[in-house]
Amino acid sequence: MSAPSDLSITLYSNPGCPYVHRTLTTLHELSIPFTPSFIDLSTPRPESYLKINPRGTVPALTFTSPSFNGKEVVINESLIIVHFLADLFPNHLIPSAGNLEGAAERARILFVIDTWGNKIGSLFLKVSLASVGGEEAANEAVEAAVTAVEKEIEPLLVKLERDGDGPFLGGRDKFTLAEVAIAPFILRSFAQASDGIIPSSFKERLLALPNFGKWATEVLKNESLLKDWDEPTFLEGTKKRLQQFKDGTFKPKV
Missing domain, CATH: 3.40.30.10 (Glutaredoxin)
Incomplete structure (x- = not known):
């Protein structure tokens, strides 16, 4: 459809x-x-x-x-x-409502999204911003974020008996809304780690987590995610904003 x-x-x-x-x-x-x-x-x-x-x-x-x-x-x-x-038409991102199995899987997907938003998202941002404060602050931010991912997200990626063999949430072969919601932040953090903007240990430690690491690796291969991704421009803009934070000259322009 x-x-x-x-x-x-x-x-x-x-x-x-x-x-x-x-x-x-x-x-x-x-x-x-x-x-x-x-x-x-x-x-x-x-x-x-x-x-x-x-x-x-x-x-x-x-x-x-x-x-x-x-x-x-x-x-x-x-x-x-x-x-x-x-919700426009039945698709692979989220099961249709109206039956128990679909309702259970929708709840599972939405809980992962909610957990990321409430427990993890701000910690990823702090890892980036902490780099302005020096190595010690950056390492402390990395420790807090990795610990939170291990505690909050890692268990949610464990495959259940009813799951398939695919790499995404619930053993699916395609993205769910959970991957859609979270992937852009993993992509940006890993790019910063690879470029040296934030400690490389952030990416390394996350990839070392048994469930999260395997999942994130597959998530970042998705063609839809990468279609509009311009890593050089992102990194250039990030460095500019972080320098503004460091100089105290950053002003949101809304």
Whole structure:
């Protein structure tokens, strides 16, 4: 199956943003056509965009469909957008509702996403920012993040008796929404570790975890994830922002 043929989607985005990356990965995974609209995050947002998303953040998605009254509808925030896209038609990202097995697997996928958001996400950011404070601060941040992943995420990746033999959550052969939601952050952290922006031990220790390491290795091979990934530009921008943090000159431009 596919998205409704009369659905016209515009994605307001900046490919460097991991939250946008979630949405792009979902669109590619589901082969949903869309029109991209670039938002420059280094300058104040234009009034036209603030009317779409008053917060000024990305991504934002608008759609029109004659079968849905024909008026433009706005959806903001990455997880809400990817849920909307995954709910358009039955697909591999999340099981359909309406039966016990599907409900159980949906709960499993959503719990992994929730755990990452509440327990892990901020620690990954701290690893990057701590590099500004020197080696000791960076190593402390690495220790905290790796410990949290081992405690919170590692057990959730253990295969259950009912699971398949695939490399993704639940033994699936394709991405679920859990991979979509988490992969952009792993990708960026590993790129920083390989480039020396953050300690290389961060990547090495995460890959050494039996479940997480195997899972992350397969996750980062996904073509939909890598389609819009520009590693050199990301690394250049990251170094620039970290220097601004160090100099005390960083100012969000919303």
